[in-house]
Amino acid sequence: MSGTKKLNYILPTIVIAQFLCTSLWFAGNAVLPDIVKSFSTETNLLANLTSMVQFGFISGTLVFAFFAISDIFSPSKVFFICGIAAALFNLGICLELPDVRLLLLFRFLTGFMLAGIYPVGMKIASDYFKDGLGKSLGFLVGALVFGTAFPHLLKTFTANFAWQYVIFATSALSVTGAFGIILFVPNGPFRTAGQKFNFSSCLSGFKNPGFRSAAFGYFGHMWELYTFWAFLPGMLMLFNTKHPTTVLNIPLFSFLVIASGGLSCMIGGLLSQKFGAKRIATIALAISGLCCLLSPIFLFSGSVYAFLIFLFCWGLSGTADSPLFSSLIAKNAPESLRGTSLTLVNCIGFAITIISIQVVNLLSKQLNVQYLYMVLAVGPVLGLWALIKKITH
Incomplete structure (x- = not known):
């Protein structure tokens, strides 16, 4: 098998x-509506269930970064072990659990x-791919988005x-x-032999303006994304409540809206080869930030078409910008700590998602729901500021 054919097969x-x-x-x-039936007294189950997955991911990334696992050990073996273990833990929620904890x-x-799977x-x-890394990561992050959406389908x-x-199927x-x-x-x-974790060496990546601005752009993106995904079924449910004559299939449209982002990841990765990662990431982050600001208008529109198009x-x-940030971070990270740097930035990004989810959940009890999701615009605004300051292609 030639090198080119092998690469075509690997991706x-x-x-x-x-x-x-x-x-x-x-x-x-x-399956949250079904799980709620067993824990009917848990009023914050949506936020807590989502936050615990994110918290687990953060804890995992810290451990993986501390021990530089994906740099020292074969990343394929790490992926395999984590994929099997995650499937088993996923099955655990099918047991008759007496306690929500x-x-x-x-x-x-x-x-x-x-x-041990995503980063x-x-x-x-x-x-495998030094050239065209943005395109490759575009397909990878697109796969993550499709995977995230798939349980709804x-x-x-x-x-x-x-x-x-x-749960059986996903495991x-x-x-x-x-x-x-x-x-x-x-x-x-292109795998470089890893070195033991050195916290100061990992943080040294932030001295690089390209790495720093890509990372902060990613952090702003993460403030918005997972909270939008987590509360999307609630947005659809609210529309159904306010428009009883037009009943949308909540799991189906939750899948379609989230999965559409997988397509944009792939398109964004391809466009980055021609126009540059910075430009495409900036445009995508600006549009999603605008969506946050316009949410009071379109989420409460009387038109189902305007609502769904929005x-x-x-x-x-x-x-669309997610794989571009990952590509820029990987390119600007220290060579021998590329995997650990990606993991560390992912860790911080997902920590931000927990804060965002919990803030929106808390504000949902205090604010008029019409203006609730404008809070998510904070992330894109700060991310755009980091991108515009300086970033490398």
Whole structure:
């Protein structure tokens, strides 16, 4: 097999495995209405369930970064082990759990293992593709977005079955993805032998203006994205409540809106090759920030078409910049700590999502819901400021 053919074969394998394994991410959210029946007294279950996955992911990324796991050990083996473990922890929520804390623990552990899937998948790609990394990461992050959305689609197709079938299916997908990586994706040709974790060395990346501005742009993007995804079913439910004559299928449209972002990730990655990562990331972040500011108008529009078009615009723009930030961070990170730097920045970004989700959940009890999601504009505004200051292509 020639080198070119091998590379053509490797990227689709990584992308498919990333999609299959990250289907675990929002599996709990997709079946939340069914889980609530067992814990009816938990008024903040949506925010807490989502936050525990994110908190688990953050904890995992800290551990992975501290021990430089994806730089010292074979990233394909790390991906495989984490994919299997995440599938098992995901199955844990199907048990008859007497305490909501056990439910949250299993989601935490699933998130912890996802730290060995998402950033490690990007590390594997960066070990294979130095040129066109933005395009490669565009497909990878697109796979993450499709994976995140997929449980909502499964819920649509299994509406007449027990909710546990969604969990069984996502765990099976994760196992399949894990085996795909370990069997077909060896260590990449550009893999650099790692070194032990050095906190000051990792933070030294922030001395690089390109790394710093890409990272802060990513942080602003993360303030908005996961909160939008987490509260999207609530937006659809609210529309149904206010317009009883037009009943939207909540799981189906949750899937379609989130999954549309997977398409924009791929398109953004391709466009970055021609126009540069900075330009495309800036445009996407500006559009999604504008969506936050315009949400009082369109989320409460009387027209179902205006409402859905707005949600799809938000879904498309909200993720298009994500792979571009990852590409810029990888390019500007210290060579031997590329995987650890990606993991560390992911860790900070997902910590920001927890704060954002909890802030919006708290404000939902204090503010008029019509103006609630304008709070998400804070992230894009600060991210744009970081991008405009300085960033390298």
